[in-house]
Each structure stands twice: as structure tokens, then as C-alpha cells.
Amino acid sequence: MARIDLDNVRHAYGPSPQSDEDYALRRVNHTFDDGGAYALLGPSGCGKTSLLNIISGLVSPSEGRVLVNGEDVTGLPTEKRNIAQVFQFPVVYDSMTVRENLAFPLRNRRVKSAEIRERVNQVLEIVGLTALADRRARGLTADEKQKISLGRGLVRPDVSAILFDEPLTVVDPQMKWQLRASLREVHRRSRATMIYVTHDQTEALTFADKVVVMHAGEIVQVGTPAELFAQPKHTFVGYFIGSPGMNVMPVTLDGVSARIGGHAVAPAAAPQAAATSKLELGVRPEFVKLSASGIPAQIIRVEDAGRYRVAHLTMAGHPVAAMLREGEDVPADPHVSFDPAGVHLYADSWRVDVAGQAAAGKVAQ
Amino acid sequence: MKPVNQRAWFLVAPVLLLVAFTAIIPLMTVVNYSVQYVGMNTQFHWVGDLWFREVLASEKFWNALWRNLVFSGIILMIQIPLGVLIALNMPRKGWGVPVCLVVMALPLLIPWYVVGMIWQMFGRVDIGLFGVMLRDFGYNYENDPIDAWFTLVLMDTWHWTSLVALLAYAGLVSIPDAYYQAARIDGASRWQVFRHIQLPKMARVLTIAVLLRFMDSFMIFTEPFAVIAGGDPVFLSTELKQTVELGQKAAMSLIYFLIILLMSWVFYTVMTRDDGEPRQRGGAS
DSSP, X not given: OOOEEEEEEEEOSSSSOOSGGGOSEEEXXXXXXXXXXXXXXXXXXXXXXXXXXXXXXXXXXXXXXXXXXTEEOTTSOGGGSOEEEEOXXXXXXXXXXXXXXXXXXXXXXXXXXXXXXXXXXXXXXXHTOGGGTTSBGGGSOHHHHHHHHHHHHHOOTTOSEXXXXXXXXXXXXXXXHHHHHHHHHHHHHHOOEEEEEEXXXXXXXXXXXXXXXXXXXXXXXXXXXXXXXXXXXXXXXXXXXXXXXXXXXXXXXXXXEEEETTEEEEEOBOTTSOTTSOEEEEEOGGGEEEESSSEEOEEEEEEEOSSSEEEEEEETTEEEEEEEOTTOOOOSSOEEEEOGGGEEEEXXXXXXXXXXXXXXXXXXX | OOOOOGGGHHHHHHHXXXXXXXXXXXXXXXXXXXXXXXXXXXXXXXXXXXXXXXXXXXXXXXXXXXXXXXXXXXXXXXXXXXXXXXXXXXXXXXXXXXXXHHHHHHHHHSOHHHHHHHHHHHTXXXXXXXXXXXXXXXXXXXXOHHHHHHHHHHHHHHHHHHHXXXXXXXXXXXXXXXXHHHHXXXXXXXXXXXXXXXXXXXXXXXXXXXXXXXXXXXXXXXXXXXXXXXXXXXXXXXXXXXXXXXXXXXXXXXXXXXXXXXXXXXXXXXXXXXXXXOOOXXXXX
16 A cells, blocks of 8 residues: 655657657656546557556656655665566466465565465455366466456455456456446455556446546646546646547637637637647537527537437537537537636637636646 | 258268378278388289288397387487477567567478478587587597487477477466465465466467477488488388388378377377266367
């Protein structure tokens, strides 16, 4: 159980990084609080796994420090750090039984055998492998093997943190929910700091109290699932979280309002948006209304997602998605309007406060 | 239930035909010789199991068989651990990889007879570098069977350890990084990594290595023939060469063949048994 601080951590896999593009992790400053359940969310290649491996010591960062409970562990090798990690693909010791696999990390740390037996039995229960405990790991299926890997991550009682690197990739969907619920349960009982890497927003949002969204080697936003939805700080967050993602379109400011192709769509931005920056307007499909008045648009297609439908339109040359409520019809001559509560303005992809929303913006900081 | 369609056998026919001409018919010819006495004017006389009884009663045969077994045993005991050790220490990336692979593969490219000739000259006590160096210790492979034996083991090790090393290396590089990372997380020692990760992952290729090295060393002929030209030690193959009677040769060939078949089967069965659990067939990848 521990707090983990990342202090100006940068990492490049190449030998002599020149520009920001050479860094897999550009610059990360973040604190994982003691006992928190975090999800690291981002697309493939955004640096999630690198960050995880830096925390566990499998990779040492090019720059910066990693602190566990305030103590600098940057120079310590993995086995000296008290951290457990579960990998994307199953890693089992073929020559051992399931039980021996789970006992292995404890045995290497000279835990008493009575305690090992008790811990292993608990973990067998958690991951649902009790029936297979004395089978050899070699003959098992991929998801059974992954449960062993998961179990080896959970078996050490005194770890500072448990890191999960997309641990449920090979597990079938039904089992996924079950195991994720087990992990939540383990977290609730043990209060160990858990960091869960995933590229699946559902997985992140259901597992974590706090979601850390990463994009191109940087942390772009940290927040609760609700915050990420309501106040995306970066266009990437808006686009990546939510289904479908946020509509993002370029706008111009004329001092009074933001305009898209001659149509005023929102009140003017606060003055901190520099005139030279690239301005964009973001609005989630949930806040796009179709009615008889507003900006004229053309329907391209309507998608039926079961509980709701999504209308895809073009408006002044830009694609826009709008969520249709149940029973809501698509007007014959649709016009688009945006609910001001859900309109965000972005300068160079970062959110700026729009007049009248300043208070709401503060909450997300 | 569908009716059984026997016409499927036609699909096997081409293979059967091919195998018949490449293996079955030649083998049956040998079987035929082994129960005949070939007299003057190539007249064949049925003699039953006479040749087999004669071979099995021959002390020279048993001596040669024993020598073959000891030789293969020594070869396996040296080359398998040595090959694994070399593979463990080969570089995994960078310019060292191609250099290592090419250097390791070189001995494998040299024909058996040439290897024999190289060592025959290399070991000579009058002009061979190796022989001259060891001359003062009483080394002389032409007179001393022990020295000849030693030279053959050394030569075979030089020639074939690379094969074991390359196979083991192939097994090692196929292990995903995650295994080593997990071992570090679990606090495993270097020996445990070898015992629980590297060795099990190499088991398949090592089975192949053991089988190949056993069969090749058990069939050794060209090298002793080139180096000691029919002198001591006498192996089954060289003994076979010196046998005159066609029928006896055939009987001995068959016994030799059956021993190799039996030993290979035993090796394979022992090394691939899966601790009493049902094994997946054909999963030799």
C-alpha cells in the first residue's frame, strides 16, 4: 500500500532523443494516491505500457524520478520494488501446477509455508481456479492461464501497488465482467493501489475511481468518469470517451460569438484564447438537437445502436453526430442547434473556458 | 450417420506409391537378402534366420554395438548441455546475432568426409597442428584406440554442437519478453528462470536436437572411416562395411535399423510424455 509519484518522468527508446516526437513518454507528472483504483486509458502506442513498466522498474526512465511513499526508487531493480504486475498475455510456469504457480512469488520472498497455503487458497477462490489447483499449468486454456497470471499478481499481501497491463485481453467477455468485479472486490478489501491499463473505455470506467487519459506520451486528463464525460479538457478525451465521441469542428471568433461557416453557434470565448491558436468547438452528440430552427444540415445516415439512435449529418461542410432520444423523429428539413451546457471551446486542442461556463470549467480542474 | 465412403483411400494412393518406391521396396529387398544365401552365379538359397543368428552370436557385433551406444551417450552428454550453454550466451540483438549465427553454421556446412579429412590431417603427429601440440603427452590416434576415440568425440563435437546451439537458440528467442519480466516481478533467481521458463520452452526443440544427434552419432561412419580407415574403434557401420557375406550384411543392416528405430521411439516417448495428462497431438510448434 503506497502512494506513487511520477516526477517529470520522460522516456525515449531511441538512444539520443532530439524532439518531443522521439519520446514515448513526453513528460509525466502525476501522483497515484495510496489505495486508489486507477485506470490508464488511451489508444495503442500512447505510452501506457511504458509508464507501467517504469513504475514497476522493468524500464528505467530516460529522465525523471519515481517515488514510492516519498522514497526515490528510480534506481532500484524490479525485484527490490514491492510491486506486482500482470501482463497482457498469460505468463505461466509450464512445469508447475496452478497452486505452485501462485505460490512461486511468495516462496521466492521466503514467506512461511502456512501463510503461503492460506494466501494461495484465498487467491484460488478469487480467480475461480480452486477446481484446477493441482493441475499442471501447461494443459490449461488461455483464459485459465491468464487467471493464473492474475492470481500471481494478487497473491502477495504486502505489495505497494498492483499494475495490470490490459489483463483481460484474452479472456472471453462473460468472464471479463466477472473478473473485473473480483478485482474491484479485492481492491475494496485490500485497499492496495491498483493501476489498470486499458484501451477500452468501458473497462476503464467500470474499474476505476479515477481515470487517467493518455495521448501521444502525455497525460491529458485525470478525473472521474463523470468529469471526463462532462468536461473533456482535451479534444482527444472528448473523442476517445463516449460513444460516439464528441463532435469537434473548427470555429472562428468574431468577438461576440463563435462561428462555423457564418453561423453563430456559441458565445464568444474568454480572452485567454490567443488569436493565433487553432480554435475548435466540441459538443457531444448528447447535446446536439435536431429541430426546425438552427443551422441547416443534411442527414447522411441514421445508426441504430439499440437503446438509442445516432444521426450522422453534415453541417456547413463538417460532419456532426446527434443522439436521438427514444421515439424522436428526424425532421424532414433538419436544423442543428447546440445545448450551451455541452459546448466546449478548444484552443490548440486544449479546453478554454467559455464565458458563462467558467464556474463549470473550474470544477474539472 | 453418414455411410462410410471407402473411396477416400484413393487420396492416400499417391503417397503410398511414393513411399513404396522410396522406402518399402528397397527395405523389402534387404529383408529378402537377409534370409538368402547368395552363392556362385548369383544363385539364391533360402537359409531362414541363419544370418540373424550368426550376427547375434558374433562378439564383434556386440562389441561394436556397445561402442556405438557409449559413443552416442558421450556425444549427447557433451553436446546437449554445451549447445544449451552456448545458446544461453549468444547475443539476442545487434550486430553480434548475424555474426554468431554464421560462424555457428559454418561447421554444419562442411561435408562429413571433408570434416574427417580435416581432422585426420589436423591430428597427425608429424604434420598436424593439433597432433604435434599433443605429441609430447603421448597422443597418437593412429596407434592408440583411446586417442582415436578422443579425436572422434572432439571432431563430432566441433562439427555438430552448433546444431544443438542453433536449435536451442531458436527455442530461446521464441520466449516472449513478458516471461522474463514476470519472472523479475515474481523475484525468480537466474537458475529458476532457466529451470521454469527457458528449459520448458526449449523442451520441444531439444527433443529434436537429442533425436537428431542420437541418430547421427549412432550411424557414424564417414568420420571414423576417414580418420582411422577401418582401425579401432570399430563401430556398427564400419563393422558392416567389413562384412563380406551379402546375407549377413542385410541381416546386420536390419538389426541396426531396428535398434535405431527403437531407440528413437524410446527417446521421443520419454521426452514428450506429459506428466500423465492428455497431450495435444500434432502440437509440435
